[in-house]
Amino acid sequence: MKKYKFLILFTVLILLSSAGCDEKGHTGAANKLTPKNNKVEVIKGDFIYRLVSEKREYRESEPVKIYAELEYTGEKEEIKISHGGSPFFFPISEKTRGVNIDYPMIQPLIYSTMVKGDPLRKEYAGSGSYSSEDDEDFIKFMKQIMNNDFPVGEYTVNGSADFSVITSENEEDMKLTGQIEFKVVPKK
Template identity: 45%
Template sequence: MRYIVSILFTALLLTACQSKNTEEASPKLQDNPQEDEVREGDFVFRLVSEKQEYGEFEKPEIYAKLTYVGDKKEIQISHAASLFSFPIHEQSRGYTVDYAMDTPLLITNLKRGEPYRESYEFAGGYSDQDDEDYVAFVQSIIDHSGFPKGDYSMEGYADFSVVDDSDTSDKEIKMKLQISFDVE
């Protein structure tokens, strides 16, 4: 009986140590709602809010980074006016503000290991068919360059194509992340 208890105790101890080592080896950004990161193929996409909480109408400090981690020293990617888009959602009001941008075809060179970074700038809008409260909400963001009080989540998209001289078709990549922050 003592032998069985000893084996069970040892197995339990090894399982506990293994779980702890796994957590230490791979910290998860999901535990921090103001940061998120994903890797797809040769690219790492990261979305970060510098703060978890902003003051009302304080300009948010949010940025996105794309890093090429493949074998080549440098590659070219094609994308719209911005490599990134940042739709926002205000949870308590139930509003979503899409991210509008021009869609020319731009080419950007990415060097291996050097992040390409863009800071968030509000690029939403409204139409004359939108609800008055929604229009007032969006207009307050435009007027103050920051957000009114609320609970926000932001999706970050990296949408681009790898330009490859050896192939006639570009490889399209769409990566998505989400962060959250509060405005008090």
């Protein structure tokens, strides 16, 4: 019986040590995530919303390429929509650190004409915020994100397209949401 306890304890210790730090001091946490979806497509009424990360895994200091598209597929050749600075939002959660990265948006009312089969597209270019009262590590992390230079970690993008369809009779509010994941791993 003692042999089995020792064998089990030894196996657990081996497994725990393999989940430790690499040679640069990064924890193995970012290596645990296998992103399920780096692309999502949501259909609602006459619209298709797409949220895409070009890769499931990026290397540290490699630009993260994310974009959103909104396509009109209805019967008319074109329609008019209204939205804030953009119909697209890219709020992100970093799972390793437990940090939510907001996606602030200017809020003027903008009108866009959508042509059937010709999607609107927006690329993610960084986001987030911090205050002078935040701790130094958080500020450093947020500055990297704001420059689209993601540190090692596991990320979930909770994207959306939020807009109103303008008709001669009324306005119909629309919101399409999708979620994708990606991770950033240490340079080799």
